Amino acid sequence: xxxxxxxxxxxxxxxxxxxxxxxxxxxxxxxxxxxxxxxxxxxxxxxxxxxxxxxxxxxxxxxxxxxxxxxxxxxxxxxxxxxxxxxxxxxxxxxxxxxxxxxxxxxxxxxxxxxxxxxxxxxxxxxxxxxxxxxxxxxxxxxxxxxxxxxxxxxxxxxxxxxxxxxxxxxxxxxxxxxxxxxxxxxxxxxxxxxxxxxxxxxxxxxxxxxxxxxxxxxxxxxxxxxxxxxxxxxxxxxxxxxxxxxxxxxxxxxxxxxxxxxxxxxxxxxxxxxxxxxxxxxxxxxxxxxxxxxxxxxxxxxxxxxxxxxxxxxxxxxxxxxxxxxxxxxxxxxxxxxxxxxxxx
Amino acid sequence: xxxxxxxxxxxxxxxxxxxxxxxxxxxxxxxxxxxxxxxxxxxxxxxxxxxxxxxxxxxxxxxxxxxxxxxxxxxxxxxxxxxxxxxxxxxxxxxxxxxxxxxxxxxxxxxxxxxxxxxxxxxxxxxxxxxxxxxxxxxxxxxxxxxxxxxxxxxxxxxxxxxxxxxxxxxxxxxxxxxxxxxxxxxxxxxxxxxxxxxxxxxxxxxxxxxxxxxxxxxxxxxxxxxxxxxxxxxxxxxxxxxxxxxxxxxxxxxxxxxxxxxxxxxxxxxxxxxxxxxxxxxxxxxxxxxxxxxxxxxxxxxxxxxxxxxxxxxxxxxxxxxxxxxxxxxxxxxxxxxxxxxxxx
Numbered sequence: 169x170x171x172x173x174x175x176x177x178x179x180x181x182x183x184x185x186x187x188x189x190x191x192x193x194x195x196x197x198x199x200x201x202x203x204x205x206x207x208x209x210x211x212x213x214x215x216x217x218x219x220x221x222x223x224x225x226x227x228x229x230x231x232x233x234x235x236x237x238x239x240x241x242x243x244x245x246x247x248x249x250x251x252x253x254x255x256x257x258x259x260x261x262x263x264x265x266x267x268x269x270x271x272x273x274x275x276x277x278x279x280x281x282x283x284x285x286x287x288x289x290x291x292x293x294x295x296x297x298x299x300x301x302x303x304x305x306x307x308x309x310x311x312x313x314x315x316x317x318x319x320x321x322x323x324x325x326x327x328x329x330x331x332x333x334x335x336x337x338x339x340x341x342x343x344x345x346x347x348x349x350x351x352x353x354x355x356x357x358x359x360x361x362x363x364x365x366x367x368x369x370x371x372x373x374x375x376x377x378x379x380x381x382x383x384x385x386x387x388x389x390x391x392x393x394x395x396x397x398x399x400x401x402x403x404x405x406x407x408x409x410x411x412x413x414x415x416x417x418x419x420x421x422x423x424x425x426x427x428x429x430x431x432x433x434x435x436x437x438x439x440x441x442x443x444x445x446x447x448x449x450x451x452x453x454x455x456x457x458x459x460x461x462x463x464x465x466x467x468x469x470x471x472x473x474x475x476x477x478x479x480x481x482x483x484x485x486x487x488x489x490x491x492x493x494x495x496x497x498x499x500x501x502x503x504x505x506x507x508x509x510x511x512x513x514x
Numbered sequence: 515x516x517x518x519x520x521x522x523x524x525x526x527x528x529x530x531x532x533x534x535x536x537x538x539x540x541x542x543x544x545x546x547x548x549x550x551x552x553x554x555x556x557x558x559x560x561x562x563x564x565x566x567x568x569x570x571x572x573x574x575x576x577x578x579x580x581x582x583x584x585x586x587x588x589x590x591x592x593x594x595x596x597x598x599x600x601x602x603x604x605x606x607x608x609x610x611x612x613x614x615x616x617x618x619x620x621x622x623x624x625x626x627x628x629x630x631x632x633x634x635x636x637x638x639x640x641x642x643x644x645x646x647x648x649x650x651x652x653x654x655x656x657x658x659x660x661x662x663x664x665x666x667x668x669x670x671x672x673x674x675x676x677x678x679x680x681x682x683x684x685x686x687x688x689x690x691x692x693x694x695x696x697x698x699x700x701x702x703x704x705x706x707x708x709x710x711x712x713x714x715x716x717x718x719x720x721x722x723x724x725x726x727x728x729x730x731x732x733x734x735x736x737x738x739x740x741x742x743x744x745x746x747x748x749x750x751x752x753x754x755x756x757x758x759x760x761x762x763x764x765x766x767x768x769x770x771x772x773x774x775x776x777x778x779x780x781x782x783x784x785x786x787x788x789x790x791x792x793x794x795x796x797x798x799x800x801x802x803x804x805x806x807x808x809x810x811x812x813x814x815x816x817x818x819x820x821x822x823x824x825x826x827x828x829x830x831x832x833x834x835x836x837x838x839x840x841x842x843x844x845x846x847x848x849x850x851x852x853x854x855x856x857x858x859x860x
Binding site: 318320322324339342343345346357361362363365366369370371372373374378381382383391404405406408410412413414415419421423433452453454455457458459460461472473474475476477478479480483485487 | 664666668670685688689691692703707708709711712715716717718719720724727728729737750751752754756758759760761765767769779798799800801803804805806807818819820821822823824825826829831833
């Protein structure tokens with residue numbers, strides 16, 4: 169009988185945690201024992217999973233005794249406190265928050281791109297930001313085939329990236345619009361920030377708070393994480409991150425410059441057709457292109473609108489869409505665990 | 515007493531036509547006589563304007579006899595047929611469709627940018643595409659101050675750009691979502707195209723139909739019109755045009771490269787602060803940045819999120835928002851007429 173693992177899920181009731189549980193069940197991850205951990209406040213609550221009822225336990229350092237894999241998705245501060253405790257007790261932490269992503273001792277992994285980095289782990293592995301993951305899945309096969317020298321991305325990000333309360337806010341605002349009532353905002357663009365603006369019938373050019381250089385943290389995540397995952401510290405990457413009134417599915421308008429001259433759209437398309445985790449949807453004659461509404465629930469990253477720049481022979485434009493809660497978060501975390509099992513690192 | 519003009523509005527009942535009438539009244543354009551023209555089907559209908567009731571007349575060639583200014587906004591085929599007839603009868607046509615925009619004999623004008631081109635008119639003047647207008651309003655002062663060498667834009671365009679039926683479609687789909695009913699689509703992305711997709715809770719990476727090079731007509735309009743308006747045929751311009759579930763207000767994520775090295779964000783901001791038709795909303799400490807919901811009903815183009823690229827000293831990122839039915843269409847048309855009156859070309 170194949171080895172089975174004791175898995176802990178920290179933050180099981182959140183938007184990403186729920187999807188992590190679904191993915192563990194759907195992908196038949198070899199779970200021996202499952203522990204659901206949360207704050208003291210949620211401890212004692214019951215949660216159903218794969219036909220069984222689990223009682224949520226308080227996430228204390230000792231709760232990780234005997235745990236093989238700990239999936240964290242309960243906010244950066246929880247990870248900062250408890251992930252080292254879990255690792256100290258022998259668990260491999262796969263952390264979905266931004267807490268450890270840029271730590272040089274922590275591999276930041278998208279299995280299709282830098283699976284080999286998992287081998288260097290010291291107990292904590294970071295899952296990249298949602299908008300970063302789908303972009304590097306689309307870019308890595310292109311980089312391998314033709315080289316990559318420049319990246320400029322503008323995003324169209326769904327509210328589910330801000331959690332369940334942001335989804336509820338969009339729904340409440342949408343209903344208020346329909347009923348001609350006043351629209352109020354208390355969550356977006358950033359729960360803890362000073363001002364809040366409606367997302368229904370609006371777009372918000374702020375995701376996460378601002379850094380001193382004028383870019384938001386979300387934009388800096390895309391810039392810095394891409395360089396780390398692709399092992400390309402000198403790669404120019406620029407990002408503008410924008411929230412749109414979509415429930416699930418991030419879209420990205422991506423401009424890249426490849427190193428080789430004379431690459432054709434069909435060559436680039438062919439590389440993407442053969443790339444792991446990518447589905448090419450690019451038949452404009454039949455109006456086939458990726459859209460977030462139709463990416464929901466799918467594991468793959470969808471790429472379309474592939475076209476060559478009209479002024480720059482090495483420039484290409486792509487439109488990249490993925491389910492931000494799946495490949496952008498929960499699925500990638502489980503895929504990291506699967507890769508570690510398959511590569512016998514766990 | 516100042517000269518008064520006989521003004522004809524062709525397509526007065528449409529989304530843009532309605533705004534044109536509002537602008538004529540609001541801006542007190544010196545109208546002597548107003549004629550509302552439409553298809554045979556609408557002829558005879560009544561329309562109120564500035565406290566008077568007008569009877570819509572059929573738009574025949576003869577209807578333009580005695581007209582000084584004819585504002586066209588009834589679709590490209592109507593303009594192609596009737597604009598030359600109106601011009602032949604001595605009217606100056608200001609055409610809001612794409613029919614004549616790239617005609618070398620037709621000035622394509624945004625008054626803040628190339629007002630002097632009006633002097634060369636031969637009876638027809640074209641109003642640029644909505645998404646082009648706000649972009650050149652933001653870029654021209656930067657080009658004048660620092661030079662401009664590269665433009666890459668991704669748009670977030672409102673449904674009102676597709677007319678009243680597209681607004682109704684978004685509202686109907688939104689209501690269906692709220693009520694848990696099936697969502698149907700018959701208008702967007704393009705009324706006459708083969709397939710239709712929901713815009714509520716979705717984004718559509720197609721505006722207008724596709725051209726052979728993989729870009730849509732909307733994207734090619736932004737590319738070609740920008741070069742024509744700015745008198746910069748060799749300027750590299752790339753565009754990705756995307757429809758978002760917003761009623762009014764187009765947003766644009768704009769990357770530009772200026773010619774001069776060492777330009778600071780504050781220098782660029784200062785140039786925009788002094789630019790005609792521009793309002794700088796760029797105070798990230800107070801979460802101040804342009805948003806389409808708050809641009810609605812305003813005449814100006816709002817610019818924010820101004821930041822220097824982290825890898826390219828000559829690269830800047832900007833976020834540009836304007837009311838697509840006002841500066842993007844109706845207002846710019848009336849501003850063209852006003853400029854011609856002021857410059858004594860009319």
